[in-house]
Amino acid sequence: MNTSTPTQVDPDKLMQFGFRAVDEAGAALNCALVVMGDRLGYYRSLVEHGPSTPAEMAERTGTDEHYAREWLNAQTAGAFVEYHPATGRYRLPAEQAVALTDETSPAFVGGLFQIAHGTASDAGRVFEAARAGVGVAWGDHNSDVHVGCERFFRPTYAAHLVDDWIPSLDGVVEKLRSGARVADVGCGHGASTLLMAEGFPASTFVGVDGHAESIEVARERNGMPGAVSFQTAAADAFAGGPYDLVTMFDCLHDMGDPIGAARHVREVIAEDGTWMVVEPAAGDRVEDNLNPIGRAYYGFSTLLCTPSSLAQPVGTALGTQAGPARIRDVVTAAGFRRFRLAAQTPFNNVFEVRP
Secondary structure, three states, X not given: OOOOOOXXXXXXXXXXXXXXXXXXXXXXXXXXXXXXXXXXXXXHHHHHHOOEOHHHHHHHHOOOHHHHHXXXXXXXHOOOOEEEOOOOEXXXXXXXXXXXXXXXXXXXXXXXXXXXXXXXXXXXXXXXXXXXXXXXXXXXXXXXXXXXXXXXXXXXXXXXXXHHHHHHOOOHHHHHHHOOEEEEEOOOOOHHHHHHHHHOOOOEEEEEEOOHHHHHHHHHHOOOOOOEEEEEOOXXXXXXXXXXXXXXXXXXXXXXXXXXXXXXXXXXXXXXXXXXXXXXXXXXXXXXXXXXXXXXXXXXXXXXXXXXXXXXXXXXXXXXXXXXXXXXXHHHHOOOOEEEEEEEOOOEEXXXXXX
């Protein structure tokens, strides 16, 4: 028998939540629609040709007018595109144009939608993994996850890595300018490794990732084979050293054994070396992260990052919103003594770790 006290339902609040639920469903569908607009060239067409009718945009992009019409209407209802009834034309505002088509801008969001779309596409596997108490490996995800990840992070790295984040570390710029040895662990397709190599040509860099297919892409893109190399290896087993600088970008929380990885970094880093750990922006308490950025990151943590960690030995599953205190616990457990927050953006915390 159910002996709990009935909860009084406020009909107005219930209706408000119903409308919110409709908006949430529209937002979920819009994730795929943004990827559609990116992939079919709809956004670029609106930028290049200005306000357009569905027929004009369809002809320019080589797509069917019916799809173009409904896509434009959905984008307009979501305030991504503007509609002018007097002319029957649709316009992409300048701000949206930058965010949706300019991959050199730190405001570019095309990669964010692509990785979210790819993550949601694989969600069924995560549901089953949650029932079984197992993980889903990074390499088992579809290409939208891998490509979208780089397209999401690279604009921020390009804007901040060489000009802001590395200069925030004590004495590191001088070492890199004179010639240092650098290991970029969890490098994926190599964007962060190559950005650093371009900024500091006197130094040598090795990019490391456990996903062999990503390393193959990185090697294909490497235009500086004398200064940059790539190796497929786990974070607790990569070769070389002693390194003057070790970097990890948005990946420590994905590792099955972050303490083991940190101990390996302690073994291969020079005694006066620096470990730069870039992690998603987060506070130490749940209530610190109850905001739009935290919501997105908790979503990625549930469907992507935590399953990835659980698919690896140990399976610590720090979570995407681990926060500075848990990152400090990881590095101090590995024998590092100095830890500080060196820089921040709305999306990242940049930590300086030293022996």
